Amino acid sequence: MTEPFVHPYIPNTAPETRAAMLAAVGAASVDEFYADVPEALRLGRPLDLPEPLVAEQDLARHVTALLAKNVSTHEKLSFLGAGTYHHYVPAVVDEVIGRSEFLTAYAGEPYEDHGRFQALFQYQSLMAELLAMDVVNVPTYDGFQATATSLSMAGRMTGRRRVLVASDVLPAKLSKVRDYVRVHLDLEFVATVDATADVAAVAARLGDDVAAVWVETPSRTGAVEARLQELADAAHAVGAVLVVGTDPIGYGVLTPPAEQGADIVCGDIQSLGLHQWFGGAHGGFIAVHDDARFVMEMPSRLFGLATTDVPGEFGFGDVAYDRTSFALREEGKEWVGTAAALWGIAAGVYLALMGPQGMRDLGEVLLARTRYAQQALAAIPGVALGDGALHLREFTIDLSDAALTAGSVVAALRAQGIEPGVPLGEHELLVCVTEMTSQRDIDRLVAAVGGLVDRAGLDSGSALVDRRTAGLDTGSALLDRRTTPTSQEQYA
Amino acid sequence: MTEPFVHPYIPNTAPETRAAMLAAVGAASVDEFYADVPEALRLGRPLDLPEPLVAEQDLARHVTALLAKNVSTHEKLSFLGAGTYHHYVPAVVDEVIGRSEFLTAYAGEPYEDHGRFQALFQYQSLMAELLAMDVVNVPTYDGFQATATSLSMAGRMTGRRRVLVASDVLPAKLSKVRDYVRVHLDLEFVATVDATADVAAVAARLGDDVAAVWVETPSRTGAVEARLQELADAAHAVGAVLVVGTDPIGYGVLTPPAEQGADIVCGDIQSLGLHQWFGGAHGGFIAVHDDARFVMEMPSRLFGLATTDVPGEFGFGDVAYDRTSFALREEGKEWVGTAAALWGIAAGVYLALMGPQGMRDLGEVLLARTRYAQQALAAIPGVALGDGALHLREFTIDLSDAALTAGSVVAALRAQGIEPGVPLGEHELLVCVTEMTSQRDIDRLVAAVGGLVDRAGLDSGSALVDRRTAGLDTGSALLDRRTTPTSQEQYA
Amino acid sequence: WDEPIIFELSTPGERGVLVTPVEPGVRAAVGDVVGDLPDGLRRSAPPALPELGQMRVLKHYLRLSQENLGADLNVDVGQGTCTMKYAPKVNDQLIATPDLTALHPLQDPDDAQGVLEIIWQTERMLAEISGMDRVSLHTQGGSAAIWANIAMIRAFHEANGEGAQRREVITTIFSHPSNAAAAKAAGYEVITLHPDPDGYPDLAALRAALSPRTAAIMVTNPEDTGIYNPAITEWVDAAHAVGALASYDQANANGILGITRARDAGFDVCHFNIHKTFGTPHGSGGPGTGANAVSEALAPFLPGPRVEREGDRFVVREAGERSIGSVGPFFGVVPNIVRAYAWIMALGAEGLRAVAETAVLNNNYLMTKVLEIPGASAPYATGRRRIEQVRYSWQELFEETGITSEEIGVRASDFGMHYWTSHHPYVVPQPFTLEPTESYSMAELDEYAAVLAEIAREAREEPETVRSAPHRQTVHHTHHDDLDDPERWAITWRAYRRKYFGAGAVGGAGSGDAAADEVAA
């Protein structure tokens, strides 16, 4: 630190400049500017903060040393998913979003920020192709928010309160959605069968008071919903909206929900070119058909093409800006603010690099590796798959017959440098593979789990329990206390 | 790999495009383009190279894993210098030279590459202030080349062959310089006294056949030359040129050689904002006064200010372009080609960030830490400083009285995670400290060396040897066989 | 550059990046997984994404970047309320380590001690800065933090059995509109107060509006006018007197860091926009990060999961029974949290105070310069100092020349400067809001004021120059009328092609073919 205090981030701490500026405004000291802050509210002492590291080299050494305490998935073999996924991020993606021009821009107008408008319009357009839908928003915060907003849109459009939740939903996502919509909507849970929607049960509970049917595909356990069109038809028959929460990663090979009747498709773009970032890099998309009834309910910004004074030139601007809370405050649809634009640019670059063939190849690798991991793990005596559905990227294994708890497997494998997955129940483990998980990596997991099973068998014999009921339910209750679908808090 | 072979780096491997282009030029296959390559010279088989990693994710995993085998100076405590130094690189430096516009440009003209011309003109200008000289080149390869060229310039200007080497020179640098100049110049070594020039001995050997006196400050051992002006006066008295090789890092506090009579000042810019890069990031500067006799002997490009059609506007261009080998081939001065421009831009950004006060503060830290390390190490019984000169950043310690070889100290301390320095002789160790080496780091080294000394004392008693002769000479011979100043290979 | 839309650059067969192949061993075990997909689940036509080589994608986006005006490039004082300050490059560099980018949030907490410590420490530092007891960094932006404020308030009243009774939220017109919008989204009726004639928040109006129906007051201070409410304690006390909570939108905290604190004025809950006040880059519109700071009474309602310290270790605890739950995935926008930590650590207490003091010095200096421009004015609180920003008006200039603030903003872009025009509601006529923060030098502020003065001169002497701007941008005057017409708006390339050329009405093949056509043409 220098005396007087001069800091590289604050040029006008230079003493001569500070004096000149005070003179120019006719103030004796900066204290004058705080005339309106009552004396009683003045802090009157320095903030009690750690000693600063004003020299950049000292700051860098400190922060680097702190972060070096982490042990990342480069060093540990990870089969963790559950909302944040380890996909490869092409270098060009990081290069583009690291550009000062994108990284440090904010809310400029279409002229000086033409590049930002075009990049985000392209993001919308590229996502639209992947999803086969005509309207995609500038990203909102994350898939949680996108889903909460999508359901809210359905509520506003239909004027109804009931929402049928047809899939297994990530508990944290459910937590967010419920607290967000509970004033306006009532969530009702329809238990899944073999990990996907019980279409008959959903149909049975549909009525003209249902705002939306909410499907997640892949679901919390990675199960791909096979009967989306039937759900759509049933929902539409009573005027309800089919809201599909999804991860777009598979749509190079899988039929997009829009082609199976979905009205609103929403989810997260973290898989499309964003690092894991300890779960701190998510963006939410909401896609709808080009139907003003839907579009006008979207709270996010939508960038659109416009003509200019030069024939043939594309300009950009906000579509239906007056929808937004910028314009309407509490009369607007929810709100709009700083959200996740940079991640949208990243996802756009990702899709442009991947192209149709890249997304197809990726989808195939994911399906193949998922299936391979399922087969190899299920081949271990005492290990079974949690269900018979088609899975993409994630699936569960049931360890009941191996007399192993999911927690004990996690603890044992962590000691071997492996994060084998996320426990969902006492004996149920959610395993995730991506294109970053090679055959050799999977084989390593299988060998490690196999080793545990052998040892468990030796230690305890086999204490057989019903592997599909007790374990699962206990576990869910254990982990997701606040989100189990038993009590519907309602707001009077 | 895809079939047919399509690669992201080679757009026209797309089959349709390739076919269309062949059709457009009227060729049946690419083979036609090689009509002039005799059949006997065709390889006729695929190159025998490792299986490629065409998927970027596979390449990244492979290279990252290879580099992760390295254990860097972030993890080891390093007192290594000897030509490559561990200084802090401000983040803005890396940001600027990482910009695609600078990183991937090359040889554009002053219009479309205005930024490059200005950035390098500024580098020249910033270095010029630090060195207090009016002319600085666009960087050449490294300090080795800069020194070799500076001596060659002196030879061309004077038409003489003798060069008096008044300082201790880094062996590798001497190796380069000697092989480079030996056709035109004869190097004669004048032994140093207490690590700096023996001014009387140099003066005694001066004559009107001497092209240059070559001084290094800081020298190979980090000694700062205190009698530069006397050397300059003596050289100038016989019409010889004073060439000073230096590291510019200290000139925030030290008098620059130009103010002590130096005619050509040269050296390396690695210390100014470049990472260590395993010794792979060096750039050479040559600075002279604004005297056409000197300037016209410089082989490098020199960017200069020029007026434009707009009054008050600065343009840029090559000064005296027709000096260069681009224009004159073998009639030019040595040659010019791709050298180290990006590192010059980096050094310019570094100096702009540091400013006068930053360079002063840095110089002070370096002097203080050097002195502190010298004192603390010399306080260990049996450890002595190699000489009594003023040192900047590097100095030697003599371990003879501690009955330790430099090599054994290195081996022992490496096992403790410390690189204590570079052995110069059997008992002589070259130790380097920078602003990255904190007091605590130095104390750790001192404690470790002290521990070795204690143990050595216990193990062997004290086998005293003359600590300033035998050890030193043996060591030099050992390490620098090809560069000892005994035989002057001359070219007939 | 006049860079085409990326679909126009597509060439069949080109590849931008390749995916790792399925290993033969996997292939042998699983067979043709795509072919084996059940009917209806296998995509019939590939998505019509463009096909480009890697360098062309890079070049495209680099060129687009050069058509953008980042805060690093201009004197970005025109985005008032947005606190466009220097986001230090060292922080971007520090977070780029795989030790952070490749960390999964569900890894063993023992393998995440570094990031957990940073989250915990940042919360503690923000607690000290706000005077509050507990802090959460979960939210993803300022408005999301406002949402969390009202969600906690709602949960608090519900926990006290007053959920049904307290149905109103009071805010002011110069508080950020998200306070009103979030309260509405949470089910509240919103009462908006206008200032007194001097522009100060109207305490009498507040007292009139407060009642046992009030759930909370949600106010910004200083407001977007740069005016600090000197009666803020009385506002909070009045709210408390009727059993309401007081929520402080600290989006405009940049001028008061280390000067005064939310809790000291009695607030129960407040939030910071980390991406504004604490120096993280704005990312073309996010990700941001919000911090919610609360009193002990509200602590149980904070979002989860929480990072807690146990001895020398940091552990993760699921949120408690009364928590509002997850407001987003995991721990919040981690890259920004680490940046904010580094920013605070680079400055310390003395530095934060220098930030605040310099921000207000810069603002009052710029105000002096701007008010010297004929036609510019600063409504309200005439002659008084402002904190960190000022909402100005071009009303006088407009009356004289007919040139609007929006037109001046567009023209400013020709000088490499700009200001944003979103100042809804237009209470101040022809508004523009300048917030110079602490990051700009005196010379840069002079330069900005000189640009405005020059445009004001043009407005008088050559108004057509202003009206027909921009003149030096990639694009030209853009027709925004299409954008409000559902029949004509084009939110994606596929919609554009369908609506304007009838291509690819359903499915993906249409625009891909079209792109191919253009290349072939």
Add this chain to the structure above:
Amino acid sequence: WDEPIIFELSTPGERGVLVTPVEPGVRAAVGDVVGDLPDGLRRSAPPALPELGQMRVLKHYLRLSQENLGADLNVDVGQGTCTMKYAPKVNDQLIATPDLTALHPLQDPDDAQGVLEIIWQTERMLAEISGMDRVSLHTQGGSAAIWANIAMIRAFHEANGEGAQRREVITTIFSHPSNAAAAKAAGYEVITLHPDPDGYPDLAALRAALSPRTAAIMVTNPEDTGIYNPAITEWVDAAHAVGALASYDQANANGILGITRARDAGFDVCHFNIHKTFGTPHGSGGPGTGANAVSEALAPFLPGPRVEREGDRFVVREAGERSIGSVGPFFGVVPNIVRAYAWIMALGAEGLRAVAETAVLNNNYLMTKVLEIPGASAPYATGRRRIEQVRYSWQELFEETGITSEEIGVRASDFGMHYWTSHHPYVVPQPFTLEPTESYSMAELDEYAAVLAEIAREAREEPETVRSAPHRQTVHHTHHDDLDDPERWAITWRAYRRKYFGAGAVGGAGSGDAAADEVAA
């Protein structure tokens, strides 16, 4: 932007970055080290470096960057002979790890196994690509590698006792000028051969020039005309017949990778420009990297230190007795070596061949397009294919319009394209050299050709537009006459101020004061 010279932006007292303070413990031990400096060693006035806050430095250089045309941004086929290809971003990202940037070359080799393996492997791969036995990656650019070639040749002849006898080096006029320059610097007399009327290297001329005085032939193939010397084996044999060595400048290797190899034609030594052929970025003019590949006979003369493999470990060996020693510090330009390794590994044998084939396809395609432009021609070897580049001529256009190639090059910059004009010696009149490499798509080559066609049209129809270019650049037509006059050239800001304003004739204070004056003004 019209960004000032950085000295003009200086404001006294501002700081860009701070240095770590001297610890109290160190201070107590050493006292005032600056004050204690001996007389004459303490600098009297601080260097007149500018004083700027960090963001202003950043902004300045970002703006300068935007005034630059990197290969990533344009269709960079105009820098013929320079092989401007795509330098993959992933390679820049991979080398940025502290595992490489923070590695010291004198660390324990056990702590450098990764980088040593990469150096060794890259040498082996280049040995296979060239057919040679041993490779060194020490040199810092193409010309440096040429220097190493001649230095090894010199050492070889000296070792054989023929140093005094062999005093001549033979090269061709279309080989890179550094072959002549480096030979001269090494003390040789240089004989330069001109091509036969068809532009092919003249074997008869070579035979006439060869003698026992010849140390080496140093030739490029294909030459800078893009013409491959079909008699290359005869050239090498003829050199060998008189005891001379044959040195192959492979700067133009991009079109023949995997097609034909240096050793197979009998060469003793060759070099590659790694930054050209192997995809490392050009860095605004370096750092480059050269590879020297030699036959077993020349291996002892390679520079040192050498990386060698012992079992599974990689070790460092000092160069042997006959080595030319160090040509630069340590192991060469390590960041580029790692990039080149990654580039080769991304492509493999099939990929390298695709590089070569596509480069020649692109070149012959572009030649077809260019030769359709009236006024453009490709001298020599009329009607024949070229390898990877073509030296064209605007002579016909010049005769018709008076517009020079240099003027056309400047005008091209207005279209975001350019070509460089250094084609000394001007054997081809009004030359321009285009080398499209493998990196550009057909559409981009069409675009480039269309720009040239448009300028040729302008040259005929509105020549003043071309003559007065540039029109769309930051700077305008620049007067280069000052730059050749020692009284007026200004190579640094301090020299400029001294010569034009008499400021700061000696020492540093002058321009600093001047900068301060400007800010105060």
